[in-house]
Amino acid sequence: MLKRLRAKHPIGFCVLSEVLFLGSLLLASYLIVFALVLFGVDLERVDSYFLSAVQEAVGMVVALAILGRTGKMYLLRRRGSGFFNGLLVGMYPLVLIGYSLYTKLMFGMPEDGQLQPAFSIFSFFLSMALVGVAEEFIFRGVIAQSLLERFGTGRAGVWKACLLSGLYFGAAHLTNLTGSAPLGVLMQCVFAASLGTLLAAVYFRTGNIWVTVFIHAAMDITSMLVGGLYGTQSVADSISTYDITMLASVAVYLIPTAFLLRKKKIGEVELYFGRDAVSENA
Numbered sequence: 001m002l003k004r005l006r007a008k009h010p011i012g013f014c015v016l017s018e019v020l021f022l023g024s025l026l027l028a029s030y031l032i033v034f035a036l037v038l039f040g041v042d043l044e045r046v047d048s049y050f051l052s053a054v055q056e057a058v059g060m061v062v063a064l065a066i067l068g069r070t071g072k073m074y075l076l077r078r079r080g081s082g083f084f085n086g087l088l089v090g091m092y093p094l095v096l097i098g099y100s101l102y103t104k105l106m107f108g109m110p111e112d113g114q115l116q117p118a119f120s121i122f123s124f125f126l127s128m129a130l131v132g133v134a135e136e137f138i139f140r141g142v143i144a145q146s147l148l149e150r151f152g153t154g155r156a157g158v159w160k161a162c163l164l165s166g167l168y169f170g171a172a173h174l175t176n177l178t179g180s181a182p183l184g185v186l187m188q189c190v191f192a193a194s195l196g197t198l199l200a201a202v203y204f205r206t207g208n209i210w211v212t213v214f215i216h217a218a219m220d221i222t223s224m225l226v227g228g229l230y231g232t233q234s235v236a237d238s239i240s241t242y243d244i245t246m247l248a249s250v251a252v253y254l255i256p257t258a259f260l261l262r263k264k265k266i267g268e269v270e271l272y273f274g275r276d277a278v279s280e281n282a
Contacts, residue, residue: 002069010150014143018168021062021138022175028058048234049123056130063137075141080207080272083214090202092256093195093215100222113230124228125221132217136199139169141209144200145276153270158261162200169196180239187246188239194253195219201260207272 006013032051036043067073080086087094115121144165151157170193176185199212206212227233 002066003071006070006146010146014146014165014168017066017138017142017146018172020066021059021134022172024062025055025059026175028055047120047123049120049127049228052235053123053127053130056127056134060130060134060137063134063142066142067137070142072141072145075145075209076137078207078209078272080211081205081268083208083210086202086206086208086211087214089205089260090211090215092259093198093202093219096252097215097218097222101225104222104225108226110226110230110232113232115229116231120231121229124224128220128224128228129217131220132213132215135169135172136209136213136216139165139172139196140200140203140212143168144203145273148204148269148273149276153274155261155263155266158201158204158266158269162197162204162257162261165200166193166195166197169193169199176236176239179236183244184240184242187242187244191242191246191249194249198253198257198260201257204269204273205260205265207268 002013002016005016029051032054033043036046064073067075081089116124144161147161147164148158151160170189170191173189173192174185176188180188199216202215203209203212221228224233224235224238227235227238
């Protein structure tokens with residue numbers, strides 16, 4: 001059914017895939033809490049990043065199931081330009097990550113802070129890594145890929161796939177309204193939509209989903225590094241601090257997207273994805 005829906009109604013398929021993914025995260029969180037209460041575990045003593053890691057693992061399984069049911073598991077094995085060459089294509093977000101990491105290590109660490117227990121630090125890195133894996137599988141491997149096959153590998157089609165998949169990615173963050181300030185969530189959605197557009201462009205230019213998995217995970221780890229190591233701030237609290245300055249992310253991420261998708265380089269998308277579009281429309 002999913003494969004037929006993907007072929008005939010790709011936009012609806014993308015909406016359904018996002019709903020299934022986000023629904024699985026929500027259901028997993030309820031089931032985890034229910035199980036902990038059932039066994040008499042004090043919820044205040046449970047590491048939140050560990051719970052998040054379990055939740056994202058469930059989301060990853062759902063994304064893999066969708067890829068499997070639609071015959072797209074081969075995307076995880078596709079080498080494309082190669083991982084390290086792909087990182088060169090994605091150098092711009094890596095530079096931003098490096099700069100953010102430098103400023104946090106040099107100026108953001110609390111002078112008298114105490115590191116979290118080793119298990120909590122491990123859970124933090126695991127959770128952030130799984131967010132990168134799960135979200136890239138669903139938003140680039142399932143959604144952006146489907147949109148590209150719908151719109152084609154010409155320049156206009158690639159731009160449509162990037163922008164629309166970015167909007168899907170941004171809209172997914174509306175689920176954070178349950179725990180964060182509305183303005184912060186709205187700004188996060190704008191930020192995520194812009195970033196999602198750039199990540200789609202990197203994916204299309206490299207043909208290697210593991211490049212965007214690495215970039216996404218590294219960005220999440222860096223953004224929450226201080227809170228993850230010292231427990232000074234949760235993800236929900238961090239989102240609540242976002243303000244209108246986040247609107248700058250539109251330019252920060254869409255300008256390099258235009259550079260990646262310039263006319264001179266757009267043929268690389270056809271090189272890696274042309275056969276997919278042909279087979280889907282055959």
